Amino acid sequence: MAGSLMLLDGASLWFRSFFALPEKMTSPDGRPVNAVRGFLDTIATLVTREQPTRLVVCLDLDWRPTFRTELIPTYKAHRVAEEAPHTGDSGDSTEVAVDVEEVPDTLTPQVDMILDVLRCAGIATSGAVGCEADDVIGTLAYDETSDPVVVVSGDRDLLQVVADDPVPVRVLYVGRGLAKAEMMGPVEVAEKYAVPVERAGMAYAEMAMLRGDPSDGLPGVPGIGEKTAAKLITEYGNLDALQEAAVDNASSVPTRSRKALVAASDYLQAARTVVLVRTDADTIDSTDDSLPATPADPAGLADLVEELGIGGSVSRLAKALGWPQVG
Numbered sequence: 001m002a003g004s005l006m007l008l009d010g011a012s013l014w015f016r017s018f019f020a021l022p023e024k025m026t027s028p029d030g031r032p033v034n035a036v037r038g039f040l041d042t043i044a045t046l047v048t049r050e051q052p053t054r055l056v057v058c059l060d061l062d063w064r065p066t067f068r069t070e071l072i073p074t075y076k077a078h079r080v081a082e083e084a085p086h087t088g089d090s091g092d093s094t095e096v097a098v099d100v101e102e103v104p105d106t107l108t109p110q111v112d113m114i115l116d117v118l119r120c121a122g123i124a125t126s127g128a129v130g131c132e133a134d135d136v137i138g139t140l141a142y143d144e145t146s147d148p149v150v151v152v153s154g155d156r157d158l159l160q161v162v163a164d165d166p167v168p169v170r171v172l173y174v175g176r177g178l179a180k181a182e183m184m185g186p187v188e189v190a191e192k193y194a195v196p197v198e199r200a201g202m203a204y205a206e207m208a209m210l211r212g213d214p215s216d217g218l219p220g221v222p223g224i225g226e227k228t229a230a231k232l233i234t235e236y237g238n239l240d241a242l243q244e245a246a247v248d249n250a251s252s253v254p255t256r257s258r259k260a261l262v263a264a265s266d267y268l269q270a271a272r273t274v275v276l277v278r279t280d281a282d283t284i285d286s287t288d289d290s291l292p293a294t295p296a297d298p299a300g301l302a303d304l305v306e307e308l309g310i311g312g313s314v315s316r317l318a319k320a321l322g323w324p325q326v327g
Contacts (some may be wrong), residue, residue, distance in 0.1 A: 001050055001051075001149045001150050001170060001213070002050070002051035002052075002053075002311055003051070003052070003053050003121055003147060003148065004050065004051075004053070004054070004147055004148040004149060004150045005052065005054040005055075005056070005147045005148070005149050005150070005152075005289065006046065006052035006054065006055045006056070006138070006143055006149075006150045006151075006152065007055075007056050007058055007136075007137045007140055007141065007149060007150070007151045008043070008046075008049060008056065008057045008058060008061050008152050008153075009098075009133050009134070009137060009151070009152060009153035009154070009155060010018065010057045010058055010060070010125070010133055010262065010294070011059070011063070011133060011156075012069070012133075012153045012154045012155050013033045013039055013042055013059050013152065013153070013154070013174070014039045014107070014110070015035075015041075015107070015112065015154075015248050015271060016038075016040025016041060016042075016154055016177075017034065017035045017037075017039045017041075018034060018035035018038065018104065018106075018107045018110070018306065019035035020038055020040045020108075020177075021035070021037065021207045022034060022137065025037055025310070027307065027308045027309045027310075028033050028306075028307070028308075028309050029115065030215075031109065031308075032106045032110065033113065033308050033309065033310060034110075034111065034112055034306055035110040035111075036110050036117065036308060036313070037310055037311055037312070037313045039114050040117065040313040040314065040316070040317050041170065041313050041316060041317075042178060042316045043055075043317060043320070044313070044316040044319070044320040045178060045320075046178075047291070047317075047320040047321060048171070048320045050150055052149065052150065052291065053147070053290065053291060054124075054289040054291065055122070055123060055124065055241075055289060055291055056124045056125065056126050056140060056231065056285070056289045057118060057123060057125045057126075058126055058127070058133040058136040058137050058140070059125055059126070059127035059133055059136065060127070060129060060132050060133045061128060061130070061131060061132050061284075062129070062131055062132065063076070063079075063099075063101050063132060064076045064079075064080070064099045064101070065084070065131060065132060065135075067130070067273065068273065068274045069099075071270035071273055071274055072155060072218065072267070072270050072271065072274050073229065074218070074219065075125070075216060075217045075274055076216055077216050077285065078101065078217055078319040079102050080100065080101070081098045081100045081101060081102035081103070086287075091211055093270075095203070098259060100322070104131055104282045107270050112225075113304070113308060116134040116284075116300075116304055116312070117301070117304055117310070119286065119296070119297070119300075120295060120296060120297040120304060121292060121295050121296065121298040121301060121314075121317065121321075122258055122287060122292030122294075122295055122296030122297075122299035123291075123292060124269075124285060124286055124287045124288065124289040125285070125286040126140065126283045126284065126285045126286070126289075127280070127283070127284055128278075128281035128282055128283045128284065129284070131278060131281045134155070134157060134277045135277050135278035135281045136281055136283055137151055137161065137277065138161055138195065138277030138278055138279050138281070138303070139278060139280060139283055140208075140283065141163075141169050141279075142279035144166075144167055144169075144280075145166050146167065147167060147220050148167055148168040148169075148170070148182075149167060149168070149169040149170070149322060150170050150171075150172055150270075151171045151172065152167070152171075152174060153171065153173065153174065154173070154174045154175045155175075156173065156175065156208075156275070157208065157213075157216070158171050158277070159171050159184055159189050159193075159201065159204045160172070160201045160202065160204050160205035160208075160275075160276065161214070161276060161277065162184060162185050162186050162188075162189050162200055162201045162204075163185055163186065163201055164185070168185065169185075169313055170183055170184060170185045171176035171185075171231040171304070172184075174294075182187075183223065186198075186200035186201065187210075188198075189201065189204055190203075193207060193226070193230055194227070194230040194231070194234065194235060194293060195207055195230050195233055196233070196234055196237070199238070199257045202212065202237070202238070202246045203233050203234075203278055206229075206233050206238065207226065207229040207230050207233050208275055209239065209268060209271040209275050210224045210228075210229035210232070211225060211226045211229045218271065218274070219267065221260050221261060221263070221264040221267070221268070222260050222263075223256060223257065223260045224257060224260060224261075230255070232257065238254075239268070239272075242261065243261060243268065246258045246261035246262055247262060256326075276288065289302075291321055292321060292323075293321075293322070293323070294323055294324075305307070
C-alpha cells in the first residue's frame, strides 16, 4: 500500500524480534542487542516492501490500563511479574500498587535503546497516558482521512480496525512471522473468520468477546467457541441483537447458548470496553510522522551505531528510507 500511513505495534514487534534472534548478538561491551537489530531490520523490510510515506511506532504507556482491569480483573493478570509498590505522586508514604509486566531481563534495556535510535533517526512514536498501543493505533487509524492505513502487529485483536471507509485500513498480521505476513482487510477477515463483511472489524471484536482469549485473561462465554460465536453474530447481525434474542424464549437461539449468554450478560457488558480499542485516546506524538529524509540527530545516531554495534541494521534502515548516508 504505497503512500500509506504505517502504524507499528511497537511492543508486539520488538518482542517478536527478541525471540526470533539469538542473544549472542551483542554490543561491543557485551550487552544483548538482538531485539534492537531485529526491530530496525523489520522497519527496513516493511518500508521497502510497503512503501509508506508516513510511519508511527505506537507505544504502550500503560500495558494493563485501570479502565480495563476495573471491569475484568483477570485482564492480562497472568502476565504480571510482581506488584511493585511505590510512593504516591504527592511524595507522602502512601504506597500504590503498580503492575509490572513479565518481560525478559535482557529485553527491557533494549527497549530504551530502540527508542533512542528512533529518536535520533527521526521516526515518530506515539503513546497515550493510561492506554495501550492498541488504543493509540485505533485512534490514529480512526482519525485518518487522507491516506490508506497499514497496521503491523502480531496481535489478532487489532483485526477489529479493518475498514474501507473513509480510507482503507488494513492489518498486516505477522503472527507467523514477517515472511508469512497476511494483509487483512474486511474481505479477508470475513472470509477467514466467517463474519459479515459489511461490518467485519466490529463483528470480529464481538466474536472475540464471545469466544474469549486466554492469552489476555478474557474468559468469554462458556460453551461458545470461535465457530459458534461467528455463526451467532452472523445470524443475528450484531452482539446487541444476539443478546436481545437470548432473552426471548421465542427466538431461535439454541437453549444452551441462550442460557450461557444470559448468565454472561455482565461479562459481555464489560467486554465491550475491554476488548474494543479506543478511538479517542489523547495521543502524545514525538515528531511529525513523515518518513525522515535525513536523521534527526546524525551525531547521536552515529554514537549509537558505535556504542551498540548496530551499523548493519542502521545501514539497512538508511537504505530503505533513502538517506544519502549514515552518521
